[in-house]
Structures are given as structure tokens and as C-alpha cells.
Amino acid sequence: MKIAILGFGSVGRGIARIVAERETGLVITAVADSKSGCIDNNGLNPLEVIRAKEETGLCGKKGVTPEYIIKNADYDALVEVTPTNAETGEPSLGFIKLALSTGKHVVTSNKGPVALNYDELSHIAREKEVQFKYEATVCGAIPIIQTLQYGLAGNKVKKLYGVFNGTCNYILTRMADERLTYKQALLEARELGYAEADPKYDVEGIDAAIKLVILANTIFGMKKRLEDVEITGICSLTSEAIELAEADELTIRLIGEIDNERGTLRVSPRVIPKDHTLVVQDTLNAVTIETDLAGEVTLIGRGAGSIETASAIISDLSFISNCHDRSS
Amino acid sequence: MKLEIRDTPGQLVAALKPISDLGGNIKSVIHERDPLNDSGFLDVRILLEMPEGKIRTLTDSLKEQGVNVLRINEERLLIRKSVILIGHLLHTDLSDTVDKIDNTGFAEVGELSMIMPSLNEPTSAKMTIISENLTNLERAMNILKDIAEEKNILIVEPLEDF
Numbered sequence: 276m277k278i279a280i281l282g283f284g285s286v287g288r289g290i291a292r293i294v295a296e297r298e299t300g301l302v303i304t305a306v307a308d309s310k311s312g313c314i315d316n317n318g319l320n321p322l323e324v325i326r327a328k329e330e331t332g333l334c335g336k337k338g339v340t341p342e343y344i345i346k347n348a349d350y351d352a353l354v355e356v357t358p359t360n361a362e363t364g365e366p367s368l369g370f371i372k373l374a375l376s377t378g379k380h381v382v383t384s385n386k387g388p389v390a391l392n393y394d395e396l397s398h399i400a401r402e403k404e405v406q407f408k409y410e411a412t413v414c415g416a417i418p419i420i421q422t423l424q425y426g427l428a429g430n431k432v433k434k435l436y437g438v439f440n441g442t443c444n445y446i447l448t449r450m451a452d453e454r455l456t457y458k459q460a461l462l463e464a465r466e467l468g469y470a471e472a473d474p475k476y477d478v479e480g481i482d483a484a485i486k487l488v489i490l491a492n493t494i495f496g497m498k499k500r501l502e503d504v505e506i507t508g509i510c511s512l513t514s515e516a517i518e519l520a521e522a523d524e525l526t527i528r529l530i531g532e533i534d535n536e537r538g539t540l541r542v543s544p545r546v547i548p549k550d551h552t553l554v555v556q557d558t559l560n561a562v563t564i565e566t567d568l569a570g571e572v573t574l575i576g577r578g579a580g581s582i583e584t585a586s587a588i589i590s591d592l593s594f595i596s597n598c599h600d601r602s603s
Numbered sequence: 604m605k606l607e608i609r610d611t612p613g614q615l616v617a618a619l620k621p622i623s624d625l626g627g628n629i630k631s632v633i634h635e636r637d638p639l640n641d642s643g644f645l646d647v648r649i650l651l652e653m654p655e656g657k658i659r660t661l662t663d664s665l666k667e668q669g670v671n672v673l674r675i676n677e678e679r680l681l682i683r684k685s686v687i688l689i690g691h692l693l694h695t696d697l698s699d700t701v702d703k704i705d706n707t708g709f710a711e712v713g714e715l716s717m718i719m720p721s722l723n724e725p726t727s728a729k730m731t732i733i734s735e736n737l738t739n740l741e742r743a744m745n746i747l748k749d750i751a752e753e754k755n756i757l758i759v760e761p762l763e764d765f
């Protein structure tokens with residue numbers, strides 16, 4: 276199956292590396308970053324494009340734009356991995372719509388368009404009989420969407436809750452283990468590259484809330500917006516608060532929660548026993564799904580990272596090429 | 604609660620069945636020989652947990668079955684919930700917050716521990732609220748949430764269903 280990749284940062288290059296290193300049945304025919312692009316309908320050499328990007332900052336020629344690639348390159352699936360814009364979803368939203376409406380499958384790790392416009396995008400996909408997949412948008416490498424859509428098919432999900440943000444989990448782990456203050460732990464997370472220069476989205480609970488909105492709208496058929504989520508972040512947590520919890524063998528984690536029976540979404544720091552399944556270390560994510568038939572199912576894994584996120588993208592692409600690719 | 608019955612043949616089985624039918628949980632069954640009792644029968648003491656409000660139904664159905672109930676010792680279990688509060692608790696008069704909950708009559712503040720930070724930094728405290736049932740505990744929690752919002756205090760609640 277031929278793929279075109281929009282966005283050649285951490286995730287985009289992770290995908291190219293996997294395609295170069297193992298037999299995936301995928302051929303990359305086009306790549307674009309914010310300033311350049313390249314196309315070879317017979318297949319680009321992924322390692323050469325990575326080298327060009329790392330040496331020059333450009334993956335191809337200036338003037339080869341994402342729109343040009345979407346309309347002119349030869350590909351079956353568009354891989355959309357440009358930066359997330361939580362307010363408008365753009366420019367990614369436009370790229371995805373254009374590709375779907377010209378009859379191409381789309382796979383994305385971009386939370387903005389999925390949280391904001393899933394109904395519209397999945398409608399276009401259905402009309403054009405193509406797939407729109409977004410496993411990588413929630414909890415990175417963890418196959419949460421696949422599990423909910425297929426693995427637990429036939430179950431009623433009562434509740435779903437867990438750790439959706441690795442940066443916050445890292446900060447809280449360090450505050451508990453090393454008695455760091457919130458500020459010290461945040462600084463450390465930044466130095467290690469776990470937190471953005473502007474960590475607002477993570478520490479204020481917005482990133483976790485967007486992931487809840489994606490699950491609520493795409494899996495549970497709700498019609499939620501970010502404003503519908505009750506959000507409390509971790510910025511005002513003190514090391515003394517964690518000390519008080521620890522005195523009773525408890526700790527604090529930022530928990531995102533969907534109550535499917537009440538239809539409510541909430542992100543908030545919560546007191547939780549230290550030996551609880553959801554108390555995972557460092558940047559890990561963990562989600563418990565409470566169902567009527569299967570009981571509780573908990574998934575734990577890496578919520579971010581170049582190769583980890585690319586793993587979810589590759590999984591979506593494999594699903595499409597195994598089940599829905601008309602050319603094969 | 605403790606339930607004491609006279610163990611004539613068949614009575615123990617007759618007593619245990621309605622307990623489980625009503626969602627009760629039998630913790631232990633103790634046979635006790637009463638030295639003052641020369642009837643030759645054993646008295647049986649059953650320790651069990653019953654959902655609130657089901658106790659009357661249980662005694663009724665026991666009587667219907669002809670079980671000889673000697674004594675029922677009902678102990679009310681208290682429900683507690685501990686939360687962590689973060690904010691300028693002293694400036695905003697913590698004792699006033701405690702009073703507001705104690706004065707409800709249906710819930711009270713059980714424990715309160717605090718760690719004092721350096722001057723002008725927010726204080727962290729652990730507060731345990733105790734009540735007789737879940738509804739009243741939730742009512743008390745809502746009062747606390749209102750106060751917290753008004754006084755700009757962060758409440759860290761436990762994740763339910765541990």
C-alpha cells in the first residue's frame with residue numbers, strides 16, 4: 276500500500292524509520308513538512324529523506340505543498356502527523372477533508388481534527404468508502420481504540436478511567452519519589468524533553484481532556500466539546516499534599532474519567548492507593564475499561580514517543596491494507 | 604450485625620438462605636453452647652453485613668420461615684471519605700469550614716491533619732468526613748465543594764471504587 280506522510284517531525288520520521296527497517300508492505304511515495312515536500316510515485320528511500328531532513332531542515336523541495344501532494348501524488352492512504360491545533364484543528368482538518376473527499380484513506384495522530392470534527396470526517400469517509408483511523412491520538416502506543424471498537428465489541432462500557440498524560444504522570448511520580456516540589460519536577464520533565472516549553476496543555480489537564488473528548492465522541496457516540504469536560508490540572512498540587520497521601524499508603528495521580536452511564540467527562544488529580552493498577556511510573560499511561568460482560572480490562576503502555584506513536588499509525592495502516600485496501 | 608438463633612434442626616439453613624437472597628454477606632457462623640441452656644440445642648451466632656434498609660425485611664422473612672430469632676444486634680457502619688485540601692486554609696478560616704460540616708447534623712469531620720508550608724505558601728491538609736450513609740456523605744461533600752470554590756481551595760478526591 277502506498278502512503279503519503281504530512282509532517283516529518285518526531286512521529287513522521289518514526290514511521291519512515293519503521294518502513295525502512297522492516298517488511299510492512301508499505302511504500303512511501305510523498306513526504307511534506309512545513310516548508311517543503313517530495314514525491315516519487317515509485318517509492319522514496321525513507322532513510323534518504325530522513326537524512327535530508329536532519330541535515331538541511333527540509334525533507335524536499337520548497338513549493339511542494341501538502342495540498343499539492345494530496346491532489347497529485349500516487350497514494351492509497353494519507354498519514355497526517357502535523358502539529359495539533361486544539362482550537363480549530365487546522366491546517367490538518369483541511370488536509371484530512373481534502374484527502375478523504377478524493378477517496379483516500381486517512382490515518383492521523385493529530386488530536387485536533389478528531390476531537391473537533393469526527394462526525395463530519397467519518398461521514399465523508401463513509402460516503403467515499405474509505406477508512407479514517409486515529410489510534411495514535413489517544414495514549415500513543417496503547418491500542419485503546421482497537422480494544423474498544425473490536426476487542427470488547429458487544430460489551431457495554433460503564434466507565435473508563437485512567438492516566439492519559441505521561442508528562443503529568445512523570446511530574447507526580449517524581450514529586451512522590453524524590454520529594455520534589457511541583458516546579459522542580461516540571462523543570463526536570465522539561466530538561467528530559469517530556470514537557471513542552473509551554474507545558475500548559477499537559478499540566479492544566481487539557482491534553483487529557485481532549486483525549487476523553489475523542490473517546491466520548493468516536494466510541495460512545497456522545498457530542499462533547501472541550502468545554503464540556505470538568506478539568507482540574509496539577510499545577511497547584513503541593514509536595515505536602517503528596518506527603519499526606521503517602522502517610523496512608525496513598526498517592527496522587529491525574530485521572531481522566533468517562534462515566535458512560537451519566538454521560539460526564541472529568542479530569543482531576545485524585546488520591547489513589549499506591550498499589551493500585553493505575554499507579555504507573557514515569558511517563559506511562561494506563562486505562563481501565565469497566566464493562567458489563569468482560570468486567571474490568573486495564574491497558575498499560577507508553578503514551579508517547581517517536582517509535583511508540585508510529586507503532587499505532589503502522590497498526591492502523593496494516594488494518595486498512597489487510598481489511599480494506601481495494602488495490603491489493 | 605449479629606443475629607442469634609436457636610439451632611433446632613433445619614433452622615440454620617432456613618436462616619442463611621434469606622440472608623444471601625437479600626444481598627447479605629455472612630462473615631462467620633459460631634455455634635455456642637450456653638451452659639445455662641440445658642435444652643440440648645445449640646445457639647448459633649451469625650455475624651453478617653446487610654445492605655442498609657434490608658434488616659427489617661430479613662427479620663420478617665426469618666419469622667415467616669419459623670426461625671427462632673433470639674437477638675439482633677445491629678451495628679451501624681459509618682462511611683468515611685478522606686480528601687486532601689490545598690489552599691490558603693488558615694487565611695480562609697479552616698475551623699469555619701469544619702463547623703459548617705459538623706453543623707449539618709448528618710456528617711462530621713473525623714480527622715484533620717495539616718502540614719504547614721513556608722509563609723504565604725498554600726497549606727495542605729487531609730480531612731476525613733464521616734457519615735452514616737452514602738447520600739449524606741455526598742451531601743456533605745457538596746457542601747465542602749461549595750466552600751472550596753468560594754474560598755479557592757483545591758479538593759483532591761479519592762478515585763472511587765478502589
Ligand SMILES: NC(=O)c1ccc[n+]([C@@H]2O[C@H](COP(=O)([O-])OP(=O)(O)OC[C@H]3O[C@@H](n4cnc5c(N)ncnc54)[C@H](OP(=O)(O)O)[C@@H]3O)[C@@H](O)[C@H]2O)c1
Nearest residue numbers: 282283284285286308309356357358359384385579580584
Ligand atoms: N510525539 C508524540 O509522542 C506524539 C504522541 C501522540 C500524538 N502526537 C501528535 O502527532 C502529531 C505530530 O507530533 P510530532 O511529535 O511528530 O510533532 P513535531 O515533531 O513537532 O513535528 C511536526 C511536523 O509537522 C510539520 N508541519 C508543521 N506545520 C505543517 C504544515 N502546515 N504542513 C505540513 N507539515 C507541517 C513540521 O514541519 P517542520 O519540520 O518544517 O517544522 C514537523 O515536521 C501532533 O499532532 C502530535 O500532537 C505526538
